Amino acid sequence: MQNILSVKSLTKKFDDFTAVKDISFDVETGSIFAFLGPNGAGKSTTIKMLTTVLKPTSGEISINGFNVLKEQDKARASFGIVFQDHSLDEELTAYENMVYHAVVYKVPKKERAERIQKALEIVGLWDRREDYVKKYSGGMKRRLEIARALVHYPKILFLDEPTVGLDPQTRNSIWTHIKKLNEERKMTIFLTTHYMEEAESIADQIAIIDHGKIIESGTVEEIRKRTETESLEEAFLKLTGRDLRDENNETGNKMRTIRGMGRRNRH
Amino acid sequence: MIEVIYILWLRQLKHYWRSKSRLLGSLGQPLLFMITFGFGFGPMYSRASGGANYMDFLAPGIVSMAILFTAIFSGLEVIWDRQFGFLKETLVAPISRTEIMLGKTLGGATIAMIQGLIVLSLTYLLGFRIPSLFSLGLGLIFMALIAIFFTGLGLAIASKMKDMHGFQLIMNFLIMPIFFLSGALFPLENLPPAIYFISRIDPLTYGVDGLRGAIAGMSTFGIYNDLAIIGVLATLVCAIGAVLFSKLEA
Ligand SMILES: Nc1ncnc2c1ncn2[C@@H]1O[C@H](COP(=O)(O)OP(=O)(O)O)[C@@H](O)[C@H]1O
Numbered sequence: 462m463q464n465i466l467s468v469k470s471l472t473k474k475f476d477d478f479t480a481v482k483d484i485s486f487d488v489e490t491g492s493i494f495a496f497l498g499p500n501g502a503g504k505s506t507t508i509k510m511l512t513t514v515l516k517p518t519s520g521e522i523s524i525n526g527f528n529v530l531k532e533q534d535k536a537r538a539s540f541g542i543v544f545q546d547h548s549l550d551e552e553l554t555a556y557e558n559m560v561y562h563a564v565v566y567k568v569p570k571k572e573r574a575e576r577i578q579k580a581l582e583i584v585g586l587w588d589r590r591e592d593y594v595k596k597y598s599g600g601m602k603r604r605l606e607i608a609r610a611l612v613h614y615p616k617i618l619f620l621d622e623p624t625v626g627l628d629p630q631t632r633n634s635i636w637t638h639i640k641k642l643n644e645e646r647k648m649t650i651f652l653t654t655h656y657m658e659e660a661e662s663i664a665d666q667i668a669i670i671d672h673g674k675i676i677e678s679g680t681v682e683e684i685r686k687r688t689e690t691e692s693l694e695e696a697f698l699k700l701t702g703r704d705l706r707d708e709n710n711e712t713g714n715k716m717r718t719i720r721g722m723g724r725r726n727r728h
Numbered sequence: 729m730i731e732v733i734y735i736l737w738l739r740q741l742k743h744y745w746r747s748k749s750r751l752l753g754s755l756g757q758p759l760l761f762m763i764t765f766g767f768g769f770g771p772m773y774s775r776a777s778g779g780a781n782y783m784d785f786l787a788p789g790i791v792s793m794a795i796l797f798t799a800i801f802s803g804l805e806v807i808w809d810r811q812f813g814f815l816k817e818t819l820v821a822p823i824s825r826t827e828i829m830l831g832k833t834l835g836g837a838t839i840a841m842i843q844g845l846i847v848l849s850l851t852y853l854l855g856f857r858i859p860s861l862f863s864l865g866l867g868l869i870f871m872a873l874i875a876i877f878f879t880g881l882g883l884a885i886a887s888k889m890k891d892m893h894g895f896q897l898i899m900n901f902l903i904m905p906i907f908f909l910s911g912a913l914f915p916l917e918n919l920p921p922a923i924y925f926i927s928r929i930d931p932l933t934y935g936v937d938g939l940r941g942a943i944a945g946m947s948t949f950g951i952y953n954d955l956a957i958i959g960v961l962a963t964l965v966c967a968i969g970a971v972l973f974s975k976l977e978a
């Protein structure tokens with residue numbers, strides 16, 4: 462099997478704090494890969510580097526055969542991304558957000574309307590397409606972001622905590638869609654989450670990251686066996702410890718572990 | 729390429745059009761200046777200049793003011809986009825950073841032009857008249873260049889800023905002096921050397937002077953010198969903006 466994503470010795474430093482430390486992994490084409498870790502582990506920082514939002518301090522990334530640092534636009538055209546925090550224009554309608562996306566991703570003009578309709582139907586928002594996004598609920602915004610990421614037919618879809626803060630019905634429907642995309646379109650899925658049951662039920666491969674390092678990876682089965690635990694949740698707790706982590710905050714306050722790892726409290 | 733720039737442009741125009749309060753609010757300030765200064769300083773100006781009409785002097789200044797503040801506002805929009813997360817959507821798209829800069833500059837400049845045109849029509853009500861169609865055409869060119877320069881400047885500054893607070897500082901310590909020392913409100917004559925110097929390195933000075941030369945027939949430096957200066961500056965600031973945008977991280 463081929464690898465659609467390959468990461469070698471990826472490192473990201475913010476000033477003197479290393480958020481991601483020398484991680485390497487491969488993701489097989491057509492698989493569902495889950496990136497697990499407690500708040501502040503470095504999941505979002507990794508996804509941002511993979512998707513050209515942040516520049517790595519060092520390391521190599523290749524997506525769909527393109528060097529993410531050197532062939533940025535080709536790599537960009539190959540993936541779709543749903544960020545952890547919102548990235549919709551709330552002053553536009555859902556449909557206008559979709560058109561904007563289709564144009565900046567250079568979807569051929571004659572295919573646009575059809576692809577947008579299809580994507581909105583998949584997430585059940587076609588009837589609400591003319592609404593302003595600011596009138597949408599949290600779950601609807603999430604679904605719209607997923608639909609938007611599908612319009613340019615990405616080879617690999619990155620999802621950074623796609624279901625955080627959503628009710629069980631919405632979470633369930635989102636996972637159903639994602640699974641379907643993976644099966645029907647053979648789209649590779651790279652997701653992060655800290656809901657263990659979700660990862661356990663959907664992922665082919667799992668990597669657990671903590672304090673910027675990958676501390677375990679493999680299938681659920683392999684991880685359970687190696688850690689001698691009954692479930693992924695137990696394995697996760699065994700590996701990452703039971704102490705509490707601060708709420709992760711993407712743009713504002715940055716986290717600090719309660720045990721006082723000597724990390725700086727960033728503003 | 730053209731379509732990408734168009735969709736970025738269109739988005740900004742939609743924002744502008746849908747936010748009626750912003751549309752009206754940003755007209756209030758120039759209107760206030762036009763009326764208070766026009767009536768307040770009018771008689772004094774007439775006496776000092778031996779009978780000239782202050783409105784002829786002031787109108788191009790107020791039009792420039794409307795353009796300046798609307799144009800700089802585009803920078804603020806980028807910071808909002810960053811805070812509300814939409815900037816990421818544009819930055820991860822497979823499009824060149826130059827396209828992004830061009831689309832945003834044209835969008836912001838178009839809006840600034842519209843505001844400038846509205847204010848220009850309002851000056852008509854206060855008795856300001858443009859002598860000929862040619863003057864109007866030339867005036868529009870100056871308005872467009874002022875709009876492009878300051879939109880580019882706002883975007884370039886915004887690309888270096890993480891939040892609104894910094895932008896407030898820029899407003900007070902850069903944009904306000906640029907406005908007050910540009911000769912928009914009063915003639916730049918008999919000034920103390922320091923102020924004189926600043927007014928001469930103020931880009932808006934040449935924009936205002938050119939616009940005034942074009943539509944009111946009064947110019948200190950000569951219209952074509954003004955045109956060359958503001959034209960070169962507009963090109964330069966857009967080029968710098970494109971470079972800064974290429975380093976942008978969301
Ligand atoms: N822009 C930044 N500047 C400084 N530190 C950051 C920045 N972004 C993230 N961090 C820090 O990097 C660590 C990893 O954050 P993140 O990748 O968001 O974690 P996760 O997504 O796994 O919850 C955290 O300690 C966070 O405070």
Ligand SMILES: [Mg+2]
Nearest residue numbers: 504505545709
């Ligand atoms: Mg995160």
